[in-house]
Amino acid sequence: MAADAKRTVADIMSRPVVTATPDETVSAAADRMRAQSVGSVVVVDGDRALGILTERDLVRLAAAGADPGTQVAAWMTAEPDHVAPDAEAGAAFASLAEHGYRHIPVVDDGRLVGIVSMRDLMRIAQIQPAESLAHEVPRGLEGVVVAETQIGDVRGLEGFYHYRQYNAVELAEIRTLEDVWYLLFHGDLPSSTQRDDFADEVRPLRMIPPAVKAALPEIARVANGAPPLDLLRTTVSLLGASLGYRPSLDVDHDELRAEALRVCAVVPTLLCALHRLQHGDTPIDPDPDLPYAANYLYMMLGEVPTPEHARAVEQYLISTIDHGFNASTFTARVITSTGADLAAAVVGAIGALSGPLHGGAPSRALQMLDEIGTIENADPWIRAAVERGDRLMGFGHRVYKVDDPRSVMLRSVAERLGGPKLDFAEQVEQLAVEILGELKPGRKLYTNVEFYAGIVMDACGVPRDMFTPTFASSRVIGWSAHVLEQAADNRLIRPSAHYAGPPPPQPVPSAA
Template sequence: MDTTVDVPRGLAGVVVTETGLGDVRGREGFYHYRQYSAVELAERRSFEDVWHLMFRGTLPADAAEQAAFAAETVPLRRLPAEVRDALPALARATALSGPLAGLRTALSLLGASAGFRPVYDLDPQRRAADALAACAAVPTLLTALHRLGQGLEPVEPRDDLPYAANYLYMLSGREPDPVRVRAVEQYLISTVDHGFNASTFTARVIASTGADVAACLTGAIGALSGPLHGGAPSRALDTLDAIGTADRIDSWIRERVLAGDRIMGFGHPVYRTEDPRSRMLRGIALRFGGPLVDFAVEVEQQVEAILAELKPGRELHTNVEFYAGVVMELCGLPREMFTPTFCAARVVGWSANVLEQAADSKIIRPAARYVGPPPPRPVPLPAWVRSAW
């Protein structure tokens, strides 16, 4: 009996499980983490508070609970000696591909050295401990790989700095500016989770096999590295560079749209209205001000007008990558670290999804419809055998 069911390409709109972690309501331009608006969380809370929410189910009840969670995570920032010693060679090996490629190997090594075991064999507390350790180590791994790739020594994490400030400190080696720290922290919070995107789904598929946390996160990083997923912030900024001046916006965009090219930073597979993350990041960019922000706003306005003219009814607006690139540029992050910075936030959402999936031991195993030549066909004998007969 055939029990297969045809679904849209890419599983668009197909519900594959239930989750208590959050949701994206694309027609409303709204998304949330558990019961809270993600944008409001970015405006009012710290990254650690949101991390606590995703892992423990609630925001910290008071300063004592907040401090206790920080006390758990801070020591986990420091890398085991065997991982730290391997990073120079890893940075050399990934010199052309960058820190995100290096992170795949480094995180796998971290899991192996820490003795991460398959989530199928662990109780919920041990799974959560492994996930917490992986999340805490990711910023240290990313910044160390970046600095080694630049011929610089890694900067050890500081116990007195929160997550976002410590990330910027390890990246630059300088005391981070509070204004830039808060801007990056708001970006990090806004990208912790976003429904069943490609990388989150990848993490859950691997978790459904019972694999260890590092394996789940490594697979998610691989999915994130694609330019159609997390690889777009620097490309959106590259678009601004390619346009160059305001008088070239119209001709440059029209030429690309008519050629069928994708305009990086515009359009989203879920939102049918303005991306709320883009709206928030535009506000952050406007607080900085300056020529780059003015130009980005003008490009946004003209591109949306051109897309409305040439693709009527499509509702194509800026997505998170457009102003994320602008904000990270203004905060001094190198472009090769834009997507890794996204990863430093999303690893928390991936891990929360891994823990949720691990509580359900049903393996994710969809089907495919075969469309090749009709089987079975006789297997031909090799020519030399036929001639010998």
């Protein structure tokens, strides 16, 4: 078919339409449906569609124990939605898909002229992408809704995001990381008993299983200075294999939840152990008396942190647990949709997060501040970078076109902590936003989470090579919640691509 030959409803509708009248009995109409092998009859007055009676109505009638001798009018759906014969099939599907119809009358100028099934419309809508609809899907899937979730959402134009039913920034302001972790896994915040039980359940899971622990020095040695996130990727893979994680398709919710809890609990320990080994230090076991964030800093730096530092890092961690259908979360869900095991989903997600356009920016944002060096240098430096087509790290976001609420919160955390880089960062932020507004008008580029994340972590003593890993240690909770949700109501995620290569089939040349 030519690329511009869009199929209309008229091309695929069935006719003549099997009809019924409103005053005949349901049993007579049902007999006609069976005889003609159709799933519905359109109820007519002459050539005007008054209603539709479907197999579902027959089921409803039987379930209600009603008399099949009742008139069709009592059981039909009156004034059904209809579609015009010249409507483009893909567009008709898109506009009707939400309603759960199976058959739609085709009406032309008030006259019933055919009937079309949603299945046929869907078939056409799915065939079309290779030729036309695919062009309408924005590159990078921007704004495309690909799933339903109850875990959270991002409202980019409002500068708002939430976990379950709560504002994520408010959670970061007044709750602990463990509370928010519980919320993501269970759908609501814990009571005090649930909180204690959850802490008791998680605490022993922070320990690295002995076989994996024994392998860490060798992993760190062979990786030869590779970024800690790459080592984590390898180690989570090893962990899942050594603990015998099974395909998500084959395990029930409780087993998958237990696996998820274990991975989330042990990831910070693994990261800190790998980091220390890379620097020639001995790994430090988790301290059962310390809550999540304090324990994380303790295992990384070898000292119990001040409450201010522990709280600042905890707020950062809470604010990054989940964030809509970002690339790593989507990756985790795609992998889970294949039925693969939880470790596979987390390993894939770590890979996606490691990219500078996703999670790899906080250390680059600090690096940028270092390169700028002085406030006098900021204007020419930023201008030259943007004019060269470089990206300013820590600015811009796919979804937020106003201030990133995480950046606003982390700026206030950074202000609370103070530190030598803060003033400079705030001045650079202001200048950069102005220059981006001037050189990239209309693009609405502001700081994202990564800009102040670097400042906060730096002020708390987290080394730069641990910035993105720290992001991973909280985001694994979000990924896992999504894995649990995907597995609970799974359908393989398998989209299509628009083929743009040389036209096939070309003759296959024989081997030289």
